Amino acid sequence: MATPQQQERFQALIEEHKKILYKICNTYCRNRDDREDLAQEILVQLWRSFGAFDARCRFSTWMYRIALNVAISYCRRESVRARHVLSGDERLLNISEEATNPAEELLLLHQFIDRQDPLNKALLLLYLDGNSYQEIAEVLGISQTNVATKISRLKQTMKQDFGD
Amino acid sequence: MDLDALQAKWAEQDRKLDASLRLNRQLLKITYLNRAQSALQRLALGLGLEAAIQLVVVVALGSFLYDHIAEIRFALPAIGLDVFAIVILISLIRQMTLALQLDYGKPVAAIQRQLEALRMLRIRYIQGIFLTATLAWTPMLIVMLKGFLGLDIYRILNKMDHGIAWLVGNLLLGLAIIPLALWLSRRYSDRIKRSRLLRKFMRDLAGYNLNAAADFLSTLSAFEQDAEA
Numbered sequence: 288m289a290t291p292q293q294q295e296r297f298q299a300l301i302e303e304h305k306k307i308l309y310k311i312c313n314t315y316c317r318n319r320d321d322r323e324d325l326a327q328e329i330l331v332q333l334w335r336s337f338g339a340f341d342a343r344c345r346f347s348t349w350m351y352r353i354a355l356n357v358a359i360s361y362c363r364r365e366s367v368r369a370r371h372v373l374s375g376d377e378r379l380l381n382i383s384e385e386a387t388n389p390a391e392e393l394l395l396l397h398q399f400i401d402r403q404d405p406l407n408k409a410l411l412l413l414y415l416d417g418n419s420y421q422e423i424a425e426v427l428g429i430s431q432t433n434v435a436t437k438i439s440r441l442k443q444t445m446k447q448d449f450g451d
Numbered sequence: 452m453d454l455d456a457l458q459a460k461w462a463e464q465d466r467k468l469d470a471s472l473r474l475n476r477q478l479l480k481i482t483y484l485n486r487a488q489s490a491l492q493r494l495a496l497g498l499g500l501e502a503a504i505q506l507v508v509v510v511a512l513g514s515f516l517y518d519h520i521a522e523i524r525f526a527l528p529a530i531g532l533d534v535f536a537i538v539i540l541i542s543l544i545r546q547m548t549l550a551l552q553l554d555y556g557k558p559v560a561a562i563q564r565q566l567e568a569l570r571m572l573r574i575r576y577i578q579g580i581f582l583t584a585t586l587a588w589t590p591m592l593i594v595m596l597k598g599f600l601g602l603d604i605y606r607i608l609n610k611m612d613h614g615i616a617w618l619v620g621n622l623l624l625g626l627a628i629i630p631l632a633l634w635l636s637r638r639y640s641d642r643i644k645r646s647r648l649l650r651k652f653m654r655d656l657a658g659y660n661l662n663a664a665a666d667f668l669s670t671l672s673a674f675e676q677d678a679e680a
Contacts, residue, residue: 306468335492336556353555356562363667393464396457406674409559414454415461428558433677442454449452 297337300346301330307350307416314400314412315358325361329354351413351426359405399445410437495550502543509536515598524605525597528590535587542576560675567668574661581656585628589621632656 301308308329312322333353340349400411406427413423420438424431512533519525549569555562596602608614636656654660 306465309468332555336554339554339556349556352557352559352562355559356555356557356566359559359563360566390460392452392457393460395452396461404670406559406563406670415458416465417458417462426559428560429675429677433675436677437674438454445452445454 293337297334300350301333304347304350307347307354310412310416311351311354311358314408315362315405317401325358328361329357332357345422348422348426351418355409355412355426359409362405395449399448403441407437407441410434411441414438495547498543498547498550502540502547505536505540505543509533509540511598512536512594515594519597525593528593531590532587532594535583539576539580542572542579546572546576560671563671564668567664567671571661571664571668574655574658574664577652577655578658578661582629582632585625585632586622587625589618589625633658 308326311329312326316322316325333350336353340346396415400408403411409427410423413426418426420431420434423434427434512529516526516529516533519529546569549565549572553562553565553569593604596604604618605615608618611617633656636653637659639653651660
C-alpha cells in the first residue's frame with residue numbers, strides 16, 4: 288500500500304515532467320479520446336511501477352521508458368480496451384490554442400514524425416527533446432552507435448522529403 | 452528542413468507548452484490510479500482464472516482415466532483430452548509468466564520484444580484451441596456422457612443404424628472444419644466491422660495478427676541491429 292508521502296512525491300514528479308506525457312500522447316495518437324486513454328494508461332503504469340523506481344536514476348529516463356513502452360503497445364493493440372474514463376468534463380491535458388498552433392515547419396515536422404514507425408517515432412521524440420545519444424540509447428535499449436546511425440539517416444530522409 | 456534547426460523550434464514550442472499545459476490533478480489522484488487496472492494486469496488475472504479451471508479439468512480427466520484405464524474405448528479419448536488439457540494449461544502458465552515478468556521500466560526494445568512474444572503466444576493459443584476444439588468434441592461427448600451420466604455412447608450407437616459411422620463421421624467433420632474455418636476467417640476477418648473483439652478473433656484465427664506480430668519483431672530486430680549492418 289502506498290504511503291501519502293509516496294503519493295505526493297509521485298504527483299509532484301509527474302507534474303514536473305508532464306510535458307513528456309503530453310508529447311508522447313500527442314505523437315502516438317491523433318484522436319483526442321485516444322490521447323486521453325493513452326495518458327491514463329501511461330499514468331497507471333507509471334504508478335504501478337513507481338515502487339520499483341530507483342531514485343539514483345533520472346526520473347525522466349525512467350518515465351520515457353515506461354511511457355514509450357505503453358504508447359507503442361497501445362498503438363499496436365487492436366482489441367477493445369475496457370474504458371476507465373472519468374467524468375466527462377475532466378480533461379487530463381488542457382492546452383491553450385497558442386501552444387497547439389505550431390509554425391508551418393513544426394507542422395511538417397509533425398507530419399514527418401507521423402510517417403515513421405513506432406520505434407523511430409520514439410527515437411525522434413527523444414532526440415528533439417534534447418536527450419543525448421547515451422540517454423536515447425538507455426531508454427531504447429540500443430547502442431549509441433546505432434542511435435547515431437539512425438539519427439543521421441533520419442536527417443537525410445528529412446532533407447530528401449522536404450528539400451532545403 | 453534541418454532536424455537540428457527544428458530542435459530549437461521544438462524547444463521553443465516546449466516552453467510555450469510549459470506555460471499553458473495544465474495537468475488535471477484530479478486524474479492524478481491515486482485512488483483513481485488504483486481503481487484502474489492495466490490491460491496486462493487484466494490479462495494476467497484472466498489467465499490465472501483460466502489456468503485454475505484448466506487444472507480442475509486436467510485432474511478430473513486424470514481421475515476418469517484412472518477409473519477406466521482397462522476400457523480402451525474410454526481410456527483412449529480420455530488420454531487425448533487430457534493431453535490437450537495439459538498442453539492448454541502449460542500454454543496458459545507460460546502466458547501468465549510472461550505477462551507478470553514484464554517490467555515497463557526496462558528499455559523499449561527489450562520490452563517490446565517480450566510483449567510481441569506474448570502476443571504471438573496468445574494468438575497461437577487461440578488458433579490452437581479453436582482449431583483443435585472441432586476435433587475434441589467427439590471424445591468429449593464420449594467421456595462426458597460416461598463421466599457425468601454413466602452412459603456408454605458406444606452401446607447407444609450400436610443399437611442405432613449407422614451409429615458408429617455417425618461417430619467416425621463426426622471426427623472427420625471435425626477435421627474438415629479446420630480448413631473451412633481458416634478459409635472463412637481469411638475471407639471475412641476484415642468485413643466484420645461492428646465488433647473489434649470479433650474482428651480481432653477472426654484475424655487471430657486467420658493468422659493475420661500473427662504475421663503482423665512477426666513483422667513487428669523483424670522491424671525491432673532491424674532497429675536493434677541497424678548500426679552493425
